[in-house]
Amino acid sequence: MDEVYFDKTIRFKQQAIEEDRTDLLNDPGQFPKIEGVYERLFRFQHHLWMAQYSRGAAIQDLEESFLLVVQAAEDLRRVDVRGVHAFNFNTTLDNYVAALWLLSQVYLLKVKPELVTRLLACIANEGEDLLLERLAAISAPDIRRKSAKKLLYPKAYQSLYDALDASAEQQATLMQQFLKGWYKAMSKTGWHNSHKGPGGGGFFGYWCWEAAGVAHSFGIDDSSFRDMPYYPKDLADFARTPKLT
Numbered sequence: 001m002d003e004v005y006f007d008k009t010i011r012f013k014q015q016a017i018e019e020d021r022t023d024l025l026n027d028p029g030q031f032p033k034i035e036g037v038y039e040r041l042f043r044f045q046h047h048l049w050m051a052q053y054s055r056g057a058a059i060q061d062l063e064e065s066f067l068l069v070v071q072a073a074e075d076l077r078r079v080d081v082r083g084v085h086a087f088n089f090n091t092t093l094d095n096y097v098a099a100l101w102l103l104s105q106v107y108l109l110k111v112k113p114e115l116v117t118r119l120l121a122c123i124a125n126e127g128e129d130l131l132l133e134r135l136a137a138i139s140a141p142d143i144r145r146k147s148a149k150k151l152l153y154p155k156a157y158q159s160l161y162d163a164l165d166a167s168a169e170q171q172a173t174l175m176q177q178f179l180k181g182w183y184k185a186m187s188k189t190g191w192h193n194s195h196k197g198p199g200g201g202g203f204f205g206y207w208c209w210e211a212a213g214v215a216h217s218f219g220i221d222d223s224s225f226r227d228m229p230y231y232p233k234d235l236a237d238f239a240r241t242p243k244l245t
Helices: 003-026 034-055 059-079 093-108 113-123 130-139 154-163 168-185 209-217 233-240
Strands: none
Touching: 003 034, 034 059, 034 093, 059 093, 059 113, 059 233, 093 113, 093 130, 093 209, 093 233, 113 130, 130 154, 130 209, 154 168, 154 209, 168 209, 209 233
């Protein structure tokens, strides 16, 4: 999609978020299931962030706007006392992928450790999945979480998980294999093929954030796959630059 599309999409999501927040502030009683509104706010805030990246927003702006994503996740967790909209990994692939994305994004942005802690509290699913727990252990080493025994979605993620402990040569091959098959493996997600919908269908960009998150956190050389489709190399490059104090 072109710049005009992303400008329109970003404005639409920003307006929708503002309208929902205003309605919640002025008349929350109008919503019989208020947790549904907070779920939409979180989803829109996260999709907005990814659309801003696709549009080419400055990293500094992305750092600031990601704080709103985490806050929206916390707001949802606070009001959704029954866990209707929790990150249930066994319900849909979408929940699992979104959790991997968030954990990868927060790590690549090099934000303060407490933000990772807050995000992990919202993601929960402690000890449910090998890949997520390995990422969590690196991004938040001071947090003790239960160990996992299996990979929940091996058909989509086995090659990425295998790359964690492979030799350097094998890592490059496995990462390339994962990226080549990534989009097809995401066919059951709600956003797959969204670019074919009317007016873009809510498309926010196709980025394999988890590939960059794994490459950076496990010290995998991405030179052999950084220019492959779906790899967010701009954010991966930022993650490798020294953090200014």
